[in-house]
Amino acid sequence: MGTINLIWRNSVRNKIRFALTLLSVAIAFFLYTAYSGINTALTASVTEANQLRLNSSHKVSLTRGLPVSYKQKMRSIEGVTSVSYASWFGGYVKDETQQISVFAVDHESYFQMHPEYALDAEQLTRWQKQQTGILVGQKLADNFGWKVGDKVPISTSIWMNRDGHFTWFFTVSAIFQGNSPSVNDNQAFFHHQYFDEARAFGRYEANWFIPQIDKTANAAKVSLDIDAFFENAVEPTRTSTEQVFKKEQTQQFADMAMILRLAVIAVFFTLLLIVCNTMMQVIRERRRETAIMKTSGFSSSYLIILLFLESLLLFGSGAFLGGLVGFIALDQLQYLFSDFLPGISLSPNLFIEMALMIALGAIISSVFPAITLAASSITSDLGTQS
Amino acid sequence: MQKNHYIQLDGVNKSFSKGRESVDILKSFNLSINQGEFVAIMGPSGLGKSTLLHLIGGLDEPCDGTIKIGDVTLSGLSESERTKWRAHHVGFVFQAHHLIPVLTAQKNVELPLILTKLSAKDRQKHGLAALELVDMKERCKHYPSELSGGQEQRVAIARAIVSDPNLLLCDEPTGNLDRKTADDILRLLAELNQQFNKTVIMVTHDPKAAEYATRVIQLEQYLSQNSDNRMADSGYN
Ligand SMILES: Nc1ncnc2c1ncn2[C@@H]1O[C@H](COP(=O)(O)OP(=O)(O)OP(=O)(O)O)[C@@H](O)[C@H]1O
Ligand SMILES: [Mg+2]
Numbered sequence: 001m002g003t004i005n006l007i008w009r010n011s012v013r014n015k016i017r018f019a020l021t022l023l024s025v026a027i028a029f030f031l032y033t034a035y036s037g038i039n040t041a042l043t044a045s046v047t048e049a050n051q052l053r054l055n056s057s058h059k060v061s062l063t064r065g066l067p068v069s070y071k072q073k074m075r076s077i078e079g080v081t082s083v084s085y086a087s088w089f090g091g092y093v094k095d096e097t098q099q100i101s102v103f104a105v106d107h108e109s110y111f112q113m114h115p116e117y118a119l120d121a122e123q124l125t126r127w128q129k130q131q132t133g134i135l136v137g138q139k140l141a142d143n144f145g146w147k148v149g150d151k152v153p154i155s156t157s158i159w160m161n162r163d164g165h166f167t168w169f170f171t172v173s174a175i176f177q178g179n180s181p182s183v184n185d186n187q188a189f190f191h192h193q194y195f196d197e198a199r200a201f202g203r204y205e206a207n208w209f210i211p212q213i214d215k216t217a218n219a220a221k222v223s224l225d226i227d228a229f230f231e232n233a234v235e236p237t238r239t240s241t242e243q244v245f246k247k248e249q250t251q252q253f254a255d256m257a258m259i260l261r262l263a264v265i266a267v268f269f270t271l272l273l274i275v276c277n278t279m280m281q282v283i284r285e286r287r288r289e290t291a292i293m294k295t296s297g298f299s300s301s302y303l304i305i306l307l308f309l310e311s312l313l314l315f316g317s318g319a320f321l322g323g324l325v326g327f328i329a330l331d332q333l334q335y336l337f338s339d340f341l342p343g344i345s346l347s348p349n350l351f352i353e354m355a356l357m358i359a360l361g362a363i364i365s366s367v368f369p370a371i372t373l374a375a376s377s378i379t380s381d382l383g384t385q386s
Numbered sequence: 387m388q389k390n391h392y393i394q395l396d397g398v399n400k401s402f403s404k405g406r407e408s409v410d411i412l413k414s415f416n417l418s419i420n421q422g423e424f425v426a427i428m429g430p431s432g433l434g435k436s437t438l439l440h441l442i443g444g445l446d447e448p449c450d451g452t453i454k455i456g457d458v459t460l461s462g463l464s465e466s467e468r469t470k471w472r473a474h475h476v477g478f479v480f481q482a483h484h485l486i487p488v489l490t491a492q493k494n495v496e497l498p499l500i501l502t503k504l505s506a507k508d509r510q511k512h513g514l515a516a517l518e519l520v521d522m523k524e525r526c527k528h529y530p531s532e533l534s535g536g537q538e539q540r541v542a543i544a545r546a547i548v549s550d551p552n553l554l555l556c557d558e559p560t561g562n563l564d565r566k567t568a569d570d571i572l573r574l575l576a577e578l579n580q581q582f583n584k585t586v587i588m589v590t591h592d593p594k595a596a597e598y599a600t601r602v603i604q605l606e607q608y609l610s611q612n613s614d615n616r617m618a619d620s621g622y623n
Contacts, residue, residue: 002493002496002497002499002500002506002509003500005489005493006486006489006493006497006500009486009488009489010488013487013488288482288484289484289486291484292478292480292484293497294469295443295445295472295478296472296473296478296497296498296501296545297469297470297472297473297474297498297501297549298469298473298498298501299466299469299470302501378440378445378446379436379437379440379445379446382480382484
């Protein structure tokens with residue numbers, strides 16, 4: 001207890017310096033937490049994309065549609081086992097600022113190809129049979145208080161229906177959760193067929209196709225074959241593997257993560273210098289006290305351990321603060337980015353990593369002060385005047 | 387037959403090397419002090435009074451010769467053994483009190499007891515007892531900055547005696563104090579010497595302070611006599 005009291009008293013001896021150093025530790029660990037959460041999402045969205053799913057869209061632009069009849073045509077290409085398609089509906093409820101992600105998808109094939117949504121057979125059949133049915137993610141349903149069987153209005157600024165309205169009505173068929181954190185449950189899916197029959201223009205066109213290929217097929221070769229097949233069609237295609245597609249989508253985030261990673265490394269390097277310097281200053285300031293403690297029988301190793309614990313306290317509390325703020329920030333990011341980058345979450349490894357970084361930081365920043373402390377001579381440090 | 391002294395320095399050599407030059411401070415130095423003596427060491431600045439005190443207290447090592455305190459030969463101990471020995475056998479008081487500013491008087495006094503197996507409660511008891519001895523018990527919750535110079539020195543003395551060492555080494559303990567405060571401190575040291583049979587060795591420049599001692603060593607004369615003796619010794623052989 002006496003020792004702990006001494007460590008604590010010593011730590012907060014210079015309050016401003018302690019606060020500033022603590023702040024730099026906290027900032028570093030905040031950045032690390034944020035980086036780690038975003039990185040988890042990036043790697044998850046790339047690795048979880050089905051290796052067998054390709055993505056074909058209009059060669060010119062993602063916003064231009066491809067005829068739904070391409071489904072049969074693509075199916076005939078060697079290596080392709082099944083084909084689905086989907087379109088972007090946009091969508092908001094009541095207020096245009098409350099944007100939600102709603103997609104029209106081929107009800108026959110889409111979820112066979114996307115097992116990650118983890119729909120059970122009963123849910124799927126109910127939805128498939130319900131022409132105006134919509135599958136709603138848990139988070140979205142929670143947000144608007146939607147339940148199975150509810151008739152829900154969703155508006156779009158893009159698609160006018162044949163009645164001349166921009167508000168469409170759907171019936172909630174089922175609510176899904178998905179089987180991994182990278183599944184976005186802030187989305188909804190309805191029948192592309194209903195979409196085509198009810199909209200005023202752009203009918204029987206889909207924004208993108210999802211050809212699924214055989215396990216033995218070569219994704220790159222099949223992609224080229226598909227694009228070659230439609231090369232001279234009115235609507236040519238551009239096909240990539242879903243991984244590539246997603247990667248392109250998330251490239252900006254990847255760049256961000258890279259910058260963040262470099263920043264985190266730089267910040268930690270600087271942090272070590274800062275803390276090391278602080279500890280050196282501490283040792284110099286307490287030279288006489290250290291000498292008197294040695295005089296009273298405290299060994300150098302005991303004093304070095306005190307110093308190390310002081311550094312550990314600094315890193316530990318800084319990491320706790322920074323980690324906490326990072327955790328709160330990630331929670332917000334998770335919500336804000338749920339459409340673009342689902343799966344922002346903390347990996348359980350983060351705590352182990354942080355613990356290691358805390359220990360390592362405390363050790364490294366104590367090395368030079370420890371050497372100074374061990375080498376200092378009692379008799380010359382005592383001096384006579386303080 | 388030679389009497390067994392409590393402190394025994396035999397043929398101690400001590401020199402400091404400054405760059406290429408080496409300065410001899412003590413040469414073939416002998417000294418014996420009995421248990422319960424209050425010895426004042428006086429002499430001009432730079433002569434080696436502090437150095438001598440550091441050697442006796444195991445803060446520094448002689449280049450040559452032996453230093454025996456009680457049954458322990460200091461020169462035979464490693465640095466960490468000397469550190470442990472100091473914790474139990476010596477208390478130091480310096481001209482500057484060297485109290486830790488962030489700890490109260492009481493915590494400062496208890497500090498050396500962290501090294502013992504005493505419980506927190508026992509440490510507190512011992513600490514307060516030491517503070518009571520130096521008449522500072524009422525100020526136990528005060529921080530060093532809230533104490534006067536004399537009071538700080540009393541707390542430093544309490545810290546030096548808290549683990550009940552036999553030997554008290556004081557390097558100009560009253561050097562920073564006015565006459566009256568200095569006398570208070572010296573009376574305290576004399577009391578510790580007489581009532582608790584502590585052996586006290588005090589370096590001082592103040593002849594008044596030396597009056598409290600049972601023996602005064604004028605180091606300058608002592609050094610010359612000492613080497614004369616040596617020469618005489620070798621002459622007879
Ligand atoms: N660590 C050291 N390295 C080199 N020289 C030293 C060292 N310590 C002391 N000296 C030298 O040894 C000599 C004796 O020093 P010491 O401190 O023992 O003197 P002193 O008698 O206590 O003087 P004062 O009365 O001024 O305190 C001085 O010349 C000093 O410069
Ligand atoms: Mg001196």
